[in-house]
Amino acid sequence: MSRIDVALHDLRTLDDLARRDTPLTRLDARAQVVTTLVFCVVVVSFDRYSVSALLPLALYPITLAALGDLPARPLLRKLAIAAPFAMLVGLFNPLLDRAPLLTLGEIAIAGGWVSFASIMLRFALTVGSALVLIAGTGMHELCAALGRLGVPGVFTAQLLFLFRYSFVLGGEASSMMTAYELRSGGRRPGLKDYGGLAGHLLLRAFERAQRIHLAMIARGFDGELRSAASRSWTRRDTLFVLGWCAFFLLVRWVNIPQWLGQATTGQLP
Amino acid sequence: MHMADALLSPAVGAGMWALSGIALMRSARRVRSQADDHTAPLMGVLGAFVFAAQMINFAIPATGSSGHLGGGLLLSALLGPHPALIVIASVLTVQALFFADGGLLALGANIFNLGVLPCLVAYPLVYRAIAAPGASNSRIVAASLAAAVSGLLLGSLGVVSQTVASGITSLSFESFVVLMVPIHLAIGIVEGLATSALLLFIRRARPDLLDRATTAPRPRTSFRRLLVSLAVAAAVTAGMLPWFASTQPDGLEWSLERAAGAAGLPTPELGVHGWLARVQEKTSVLPDYDFAAKVIASDGSPEPAWPNVNAGTSVAGVIGGAITLALVWLIAWLIRRRQQIESRRSAE
Numbered sequence: 001m002s003r004i005d006v007a008l009h010d011l012r013t014l015d016d017l018a019r020r021d022t023p024l025t026r027l028d029a030r031a032q033v034v035t036t037l038v039f040c041v042v043v044v045s046f047d048r049y050s051v052s053a054l055l056p057l058a059l060y061p062i063t064l065a066a067l068g069d070l071p072a073r074p075l076l077r078k079l080a081i082a083a084p085f086a087m088l089v090g091l092f093n094p095l096l097d098r099a100p101l102l103t104l105g106e107i108a109i110a111g112g113w114v115s116f117a118s119i120m121l122r123f124a125l126t127v128g129s130a131l132v133l134i135a136g137t138g139m140h141e142l143c144a145a146l147g148r149l150g151v152p153g154v155f156t157a158q159l160l161f162l163f164r165y166s167f168v169l170g171g172e173a174s175s176m177m178t179a180y181e182l183r184s185g186g187r188r189p190g191l192k193d194y195g196g197l198a199g200h201l202l203l204r205a206f207e208r209a210q211r212i213h214l215a216m217i218a219r220g221f222d223g224e225l226r227s228a229a230s231r232s233w234t235r236r237d238t239l240f241v242l243g244w245c246a247f248f249l250l251v252r253w254v255n256i257p258q259w260l261g262q263a264t265t266g267q268l269p
Numbered sequence: 270m271h272m273a274d275a276l277l278s279p280a281v282g283a284g285m286w287a288l289s290g291i292a293l294m295r296s297a298r299r300v301r302s303q304a305d306d307h308t309a310p311l312m313g314v315l316g317a318f319v320f321a322a323q324m325i326n327f328a329i330p331a332t333g334s335s336g337h338l339g340g341g342l343l344l345s346a347l348l349g350p351h352p353a354l355i356v357i358a359s360v361l362t363v364q365a366l367f368f369a370d371g372g373l374l375a376l377g378a379n380i381f382n383l384g385v386l387p388c389l390v391a392y393p394l395v396y397r398a399i400a401a402p403g404a405s406n407s408r409i410v411a412a413s414l415a416a417a418v419s420g421l422l423l424g425s426l427g428v429v430s431q432t433v434a435s436g437i438t439s440l441s442f443e444s445f446v447v448l449m450v451p452i453h454l455a456i457g458i459v460e461g462l463a464t465s466a467l468l469l470f471i472r473r474a475r476p477d478l479l480d481r482a483t484t485a486p487r488p489r490t491s492f493r494r495l496l497v498s499l500a501v502a503a504a505v506t507a508g509m510l511p512w513f514a515s516t517q518p519d520g521l522e523w524s525l526e527r528a529a530g531a532a533g534l535p536t537p538e539l540g541v542h543g544w545l546a547r548v549q550e551k552t553s554v555l556p557d558y559d560f561a562a563k564v565i566a567s568d569g570s571p572e573p574a575w576p577n578v579n580a581g582t583s584v585a586g587v588i589g590g591a592i593t594l595a596l597v598w599l600i601a602w603l604i605r606r607r608q609q610i611e612s613r614r615s616a617e
Contacts, residue, residue: 003326004324009514011363016608032505037373038283039273041282044275044281045278051595052587058593058594060595063601065601066600066608077371078368082369082370086273086275089432089445092439093439096439096440115437119275120275126274126275126372127273127275127376129373131366133373152294152297152298153358154309155293155355157313158356158358158359161309161310162317162359165313166363169318169321170320170498171321172326177325181591188327188328189325189465190329191327191462191463192297193329195469198463199465199470201321201325202315202318203465203475205314205315205472206311206314206475209311209313213307213310215311219393253507256589257586258477258585261584261588262589264588
């Protein structure tokens with residue numbers, strides 16, 4: 001599969017996950033959006049050397065993934081593919097920050113390695129929660145929720161259009177690239193060919209936009225996208241938001257792993 | 270390059286969200302008031318185009334590497350800067366949600382670095398200054414190159430200042446700039462070449478399409494407004510930066526401070542003082558279990574930090590972490606198991 005096909009496949013699989021009926025998808029999308037945002041803020045609010053104190057927060061994405069019956073492997077694969085930037089920047093910490101910070105037996109560990117571990121853990125938690133959010137709501141529910149939370153209609157309509165036509169234009173781009181590769185012996189296009197290739201794709205995009213516009217006018221489009229009323233807010237959603245936020249605050253103020261560790265090693269004060 | 274949640278502090282993330290949010294709201298209002306109903310599908314489809322075109326790589330001569338389109342500048346030239354910002358923001362949102370690029374908190378910073386800066390700064394101030402409507406081909410190439418390079422350099426400076434202000438990495442501003450600028454200079458040249466190749470193609474094939482952005486009525490005060498909003502943005506950032514800096518002191522500074530404080534003032538273990546100290550310990554932003562410099566010898570004089578690290582609490586942290594992870598896994602396993610049983614029961 002080409003890169004475009006892989007990307008389209010990823011878009012489709014994540015959105016399809018949200019179409020099934022699971023305890024996760026039965027929640028109001030607004031509840032999930034708000035809780036995930038609070039989660040991200042709590043994760044990044046920890047000090048740069050926090051590692052073990054962050055671990056209990058893994059309960060949120062993992063519980064949601066379990067509730068939504070989300071497959072672990074594709075989500076983990078996405079995490080691994082997206083990791084390089086945070087990892088590259090984070091890897092400078094062990095180089096620059098060499099003061100020993102903690103010891104395990106005879107081994108002293110430099111502060112830089114601890115903060116590097118913290119960066120990678122933050123990365124996994126925040127990005128993982130974003131993936132779980134989209135797999136738990138789906139693009140349509142999510143856009144409707146964003147609109148009801150006050151995001152301008154121009155932007156939510158744009159998101160929906162983009163999502164819908166990514167498959168159409170992505171499919172065209174994919175077949176264009178296949179045709180090019182078959183005729184060029186698998187070489188990548190140079191800049192001159194690129195102008196023509198992407199330019200033709202752009203022309204097709206314009207023509208398609210024109211046809212879509214005519215079709216929409218024929219159906220009475222007046223500049224605003226309307227969606228059928230989605231789920232209404234229930235007590236379950238309130239409980240979901242309040243319960244998780246309370247848990248996040250607890251984890252923020254009490255270092256649970258430290259406490260557990262001290263309890264098991266008998267070092268409680 | 271996409272900014273990541275993992276490198277952001279909450280204050281910087283929220284600040285960038287506020288700036289991008291204001292820019293998005295303004296652009297959305299502008300689009301709603303100016304655009305005809307043809308614009309909505311056009312914006313959507315062009316967003317999908319950028320999304321697909323970003324995955325068409327082309328070979329960069331003599332380097333063996335490849336490049337792709339960024340999109341902000343091209344969209345500005347085709348649609349005008351305000352619709353372009355909305356489109357780029359939507360592409361970045363889809364990338365954050367589906368492709369794990371950056372994360373939700375960093376989305377504000379990414380919209381600012383990759384959307385606001387190229388569409389609302391580089392396009393009007395650089396591109397339009399060089400290539401007025403009806404400019405020659407060579408001017409379009411020069412304008413694309415200059416605008417793409419300046420947009421990407423501004424964006425990379427954005428990434429650097431946001432990262433450094435957040436204080437999660439140990440990289441200094443200067444060394445991070447030295448790392449980022451050459452890479453983004455190269456990416457900018459590639460982006461400029463790709464954009465001009467596309468614009469020249471469109472100009473040959475459908476010259477009418479290029480006029481969309483330039484014929485739309487432009488409010489006379491837009492440039493002054495832009496300068497004012499940039500000045501406000503600069504003032505807000507400048508006002509907030511010292512605040513971030515003081516809440517996130519440099520790691521070494523902090524440990525030195527703690528060491529000096531602890532050595533000078535031995536605090537009593539009992540009574541109100543001890544109780545307050547324990548409360549402070551519980552609510553401290555920096556938990557006390559693993560900091561080398563804090564270890565004080567019994568006679569009150571600070572000992573060399575290494576190797577007198579309190580190994581006991583470090584081990585406790587690791588063991589506790591392992592137990593926590595096991596508990597998290599157990600809870601997830603129980604939920605999944607219960608669901609499997611339920612679905613089997615409903616199937617029967």
